[in-house]
Amino acid sequence: MGDEQPREPREPRGARRRRETREKLIEAAFSLMAERGLDAVTINEITEAADVGIGSFYNHFESREALQAAVIDTVFEEFADHLDRLVVAIDDPAEVIAISVRHTVLRAQHEPLWGQFLVKEGLSTRALTRGLGARLARDIQRGIAKRRFSTPDPTMSLITLGAGVLGAIAAVLETQKPDSMLQSLGLDRGSAAERAAAMLLHGLGLSFDQADVIARLPLPEI
Known part of the structure; x- marks a missing residue:
């Protein structure tokens, strides 16, 4: 007893x-x-x-707006919090962004409804100033401060990177359709997350070789 x-x-x-x-x-x-x-x-x-x-x-x-806020918190904030905990010990902003991009694209690939929601709302003011958008802005600024990234316009870098992630998600979701033409253009769902991360890092000033190496590092699990 x-x-x-x-x-x-x-x-x-x-x-x-x-x-x-x-x-x-x-x-x-x-x-x-x-x-x-x-x-x-x-x-x-x-x-x-x-x-x-x-x-x-x-x-x-x-109100409906209160429910919208709860949905946004569920979709954007909770996932962003998970990513924050995952990268807390990683000092390189480039590696942090690569991990975040890869996990975001992979989750959308495995949870298409989540991906659809992100594509529809990902460039809204709500999304860019909270959750994933706020973390991306923070990591870009950290990379600039550490001279890891070379960009004269952090705001446009945030918008461009956000659009790049959403474009990769939309493309991955499109490949799930039986009549999709994207696979014939060379889009492989198995490598889409890494390829997206590499191109986005290159857009922040890393060389192609640097970006590709970082984008293919072992991915820590959430």
Whole structure:
């Protein structure tokens, strides 16, 4: 008896139901917004897809904008936090960006709905100033300060790199279609993440050889 471990306190039934309802609303909103865009989905459509009542929606979110913020936090912030923890001990900004780009493209490849959402919202002000966008801006500035990157315009570098990542994701998603022509142009899904990282690092001033070596380093797992 004395060796028994104390049990974790059980989540109260009411709290569990509230959490599950909130998760259903976020998941439904995410699916719809990935297909049509953040601002093209109504509350009625979200509650219908989640199979919950309008009243339940307002028990969790005061407006559609509040739900949008929760979806963005789920898509952009949580993943960016995971990446931050992954690269915390890495001092080279080029290696940090390569790891972040590769993991982002690979996640989109394995989770197409997540990738669709990122493509639709990735260049919005919301995305560029939070989550992945904010981390990319930070890492570009770190690289400039360390003289690792050579760019006269950090803001345009952020936009260009962001667009490059989204373009790589869109291309990878396109190759999943049976009638896609991209594979005939030489796009191999197996190497797309590394190739994207290498080209983006070259855009920040690294030589092709340097960028390619860094983009192909062993990738730490999330």
